[in-house]
Amino acid sequence: MSAAVLPRTDAALSVWRLRWRRFRRHRTGMAALAVLALLGIFALAAYPMQWFGGFDPDATDLLARFDPPSAAHWLGTDEAGRDELVRLMVGGQISLLVGLLATVFGGTLGLLIGIPAGYFGGRVDAVLMRFTDGMMSLPLLPLLIVLGAVDLTKLGFSPEFARSGAAGFWRIVVIIAIVDWTSIARIVRAATLAVKERDYVRAARASGAGAADVMLSHVLANVATPIIVSFTLTVGRVILFESVLSFLGFGVVPPTPSWGNMLNNAQELVTTAPALAVYPGLLIFFTVIAANFLGDGLQHAFDPRSER
Amino acid sequence: MSAAAELVALDRISVQFDLGGGGFLGGRRRVLRAAQDVSFSIAEGETLGLVGESGSGKSTLGNVVAGLQPPSAGTLRFRGRAMDAATWREARRSIQIVFQDPFGALDPRMPVSDIIAEPLRIRCIGSTAGRRARAAELVEQVGLPRDALNRYPHEFSGGQRQRIAIARALAPAPALIVADEPLSALDVSIQSQILNLMKDLQEAHGLAFLFITHDLAVVNHLVDRVAVLYLGRLVELAPRAELFARPSHPYTQALLASVPRIGVRRHRRPAISGEMPSPLAPPPGCVFHPRCPKAQDACRHDVPALAPAPGRPAQLAACHFKD
Numbered sequence: 001m002s003a004a005v006l007p008r009t010d011a012a013l014s015v016w017r018l019r020w021r022r023f024r025r026h027r028t029g030m031a032a033l034a035v036l037a038l039l040g041i042f043a044l045a046a047y048p049m050q051w052f053g054g055f056d057p058d059a060t061d062l063l064a065r066f067d068p069p070s071a072a073h074w075l076g077t078d079e080a081g082r083d084e085l086v087r088l089m090v091g092g093q094i095s096l097l098v099g100l101l102a103t104v105f106g107g108t109l110g111l112l113i114g115i116p117a118g119y120f121g122g123r124v125d126a127v128l129m130r131f132t133d134g135m136m137s138l139p140l141l142p143l144l145i146v147l148g149a150v151d152l153t154k155l156g157f158s159p160e161f162a163r164s165g166a167a168g169f170w171r172i173v174v175i176i177a178i179v180d181w182t183s184i185a186r187i188v189r190a191a192t193l194a195v196k197e198r199d200y201v202r203a204a205r206a207s208g209a210g211a212a213d214v215m216l217s218h219v220l221a222n223v224a225t226p227i228i229v230s231f232t233l234t235v236g237r238v239i240l241f242e243s244v245l246s247f248l249g250f251g252v253v254p255p256t257p258s259w260g261n262m263l264n265n266a267q268e269l270v271t272t273a274p275a276l277a278v279y280p281g282l283l284i285f286f287t288v289i290a291a292n293f294l295g296d297g298l299q300h301a302f303d304p305r306s307e308r
Numbered sequence: 309m310s311a312a313a314e315l316v317a318l319d320r321i322s323v324q325f326d327l328g329g330g331g332f333l334g335g336r337r338r339v340l341r342a343a344q345d346v347s348f349s350i351a352e353g354e355t356l357g358l359v360g361e362s363g364s365g366k367s368t369l370g371n372v373v374a375g376l377q378p379p380s381a382g383t384l385r386f387r388g389r390a391m392d393a394a395t396w397r398e399a400r401r402s403i404q405i406v407f408q409d410p411f412g413a414l415d416p417r418m419p420v421s422d423i424i425a426e427p428l429r430i431r432c433i434g435s436t437a438g439r440r441a442r443a444a445e446l447v448e449q450v451g452l453p454r455d456a457l458n459r460y461p462h463e464f465s466g467g468q469r470q471r472i473a474i475a476r477a478l479a480p481a482p483a484l485i486v487a488d489e490p491l492s493a494l495d496v497s498i499q500s501q502i503l504n505l506m507k508d509l510q511e512a513h514g515l516a517f518l519f520i521t522h523d524l525a526v527v528n529h530l531v532d533r534v535a536v537l538y539l540g541r542l543v544e545l546a547p548r549a550e551l552f553a554r555p556s557h558p559y560t561q562a563l564l565a566s567v568p569r570i571g572v573r574r575h576r577r578p579a580i581s582g583e584m585p586s587p588l589a590p591p592p593g594c595v596f597h598p599r600c601p602k603a604q605d606a607c608r609h610d611v612p613a614l615a616p617a618p619g620r621p622a623q624l625a626a627c628h629f630k631d
Contacts, residue, residue, distance in 0.1 A: 011440070199407040199413040200418075206376055206400065206405045207426065209430045305460070
């Protein structure tokens with residue numbers, strides 16, 4: 001049905017414009033994009049709140065613990081009397097950015113390994129996939145502890161950076177990317193194997209297309225569906241994974257908030273102050289749901305055969 | 309026709325596929341001989357039909373000409389020059405390929421304008437806008453509506469897709485199109501449309517075709533010369549009229565006799581019996597001898613060379629007892 005509604009023009013449009021057109025017609029995808037944009041704005045609103053409103057996410061007030069919502073604290077205060085709303089905003093910056101960056105880095109690494117492995121086959125495939133199998137077989141927790149204990153100053157970073165919050169943030173992004181790329185690499189390799197034997201790839205090769213050209217123009221678009229699915233599943237997992245890492249003491253260390261560690265802290269207090277668990281839980285929930293629907297929309301945009 | 313300049317020439321081309329075995333783990337080493345010692349040439353603007361049963365190596369030879377399959381032995385010439393890296397660069401623009409299956413030949417996630425312009429994009433010819441304009445022009449040349457440009461392959465029928473594939477092959481203004489059974493996946497009514505389109509394009513652009521097919525009716529309709537393949541070997545190479553009037557090689561004779569004709573009772577000629585032997589173990593001597601009604605002792609030992617039939621210098625056949 002979408003084919004019949006598409007405006008017919010004489011001029012050829014770029015494939016990205018055609019994809020954007022298909023995406024725009026995907027209502028839940030567009031709604032998900034709007035939700036994610038709102039969550040982004042919400043997180044960034046922490047800056048004006050801090051600059052102009054005088055809110056400080058780390059300022060404790062032990063006389064005002066577990067305050068209910070009030071004019072001064074719109075969502076109340078947490079167990080240390082800190083403003084819950086501002087902490088959610090600041091935590092959102094970290095959680096959303098970790099979710100986005102770790103997924104993108106891990107996914108890109110998976111693509112860089114999986115596509116050449118599937119496309120070239122033979123020895124390249126054997127080496128890359130045995131490496132992937134090796135990474136998959138490493139037990140997660142010891143690996144995390146080792147990676148978390150890496151001394152950044154020995155890697156050539158300045159001691160100031162190593163102690164700063166930014167270092168913890170990037171450490172998390174890197175750890176998650178390293179742990180998470182293997183499944184994407186496997187999926188992508190399998191999909192690439194199916195694509196590379198098709199006649200359209202042979203036609204491109206007959207016209208003189210090199211391996212890189214074929215991988216970028218044909219393979220990538222045709223393995224987009226499994227990539228998008230695994231990306232959207234990863235986003236939610238990564239946001240929660242970050243809290244596990246913080247719990248183990250790596251990366252985002254309290255008092256710096258993230259949705260993950262706020263949710264973790266609130267677990268012990270769930271009988272005293274259930275709202276403290278509900279707020280970050282809801283935000284993570286919306287993010288994960290929106291990421292999934294966004295993935296649906298992207299899939300619809302990339303696969304011209306999909307109808308709704 | 310012989311006056312036209314040679315475009316592509318195959319000189320004693322052989323293609324073998326090593327199927328493993330032998331070596332470290334033992335077992336017999338198995339080699340599939342897809343083409344052996346095949347030589348022919350295609351002139352500018354000429355249509356050469358490559359016919360044979362399935363498994364005769366015709367698609368392999370098509371792939372060799374299109375540069376998709378490096379030959380194991382022999383040389384390929386393009387406009388008189390041996391194929392080296394520099395010649396290939398030019399040849400890849402001048403030789404395009406159209407495949408049998410119109411459903412697998414087009415990237416399902418690419419709009420038609422990008423598909424058609426792809427050979428130009430790969431060679432970095434023209435600007436993006438220029439390539440789109442060229443795609444628009446080609447879409448009309450192959451008889452598709454203009455609004456096809458922004459649509460995707462799944463919205464088209466098999467015949468329309470084959471038109472898109474032909475438009476893609478035409479994009480870089482090639483000199484030769486390798487058509488690998490372009491009609492056999494299509495309905496009969498569509499076949500003739502595509503056939504006529506190819507004829508028209510040939511007249512308009514002076515294209516040469518290497519037309520790979522097993523359909524002798526199509527051969528009779530379109531081609532200038534016919535090359536008959538059997539088990540990887542070229543058994544007869546002749547102008548179409550001569551070949552259909554007086555086939556020289558017993559295999560060609562049997563092939564023509566086996567074409568069913570409406571209204572003609574089949575006279576009991578010794579048509580081909582049995583199956584084509586496996587290309588893993590081709591028979592010694594003439595590859596056709598196990599099925600040949602004329603086979604003698606010589607056929608079992610000596611490989612016949614391609615030589616003119618008696619009194620017909622343009623008609624070459626590889627047989628010890630050619631007519």
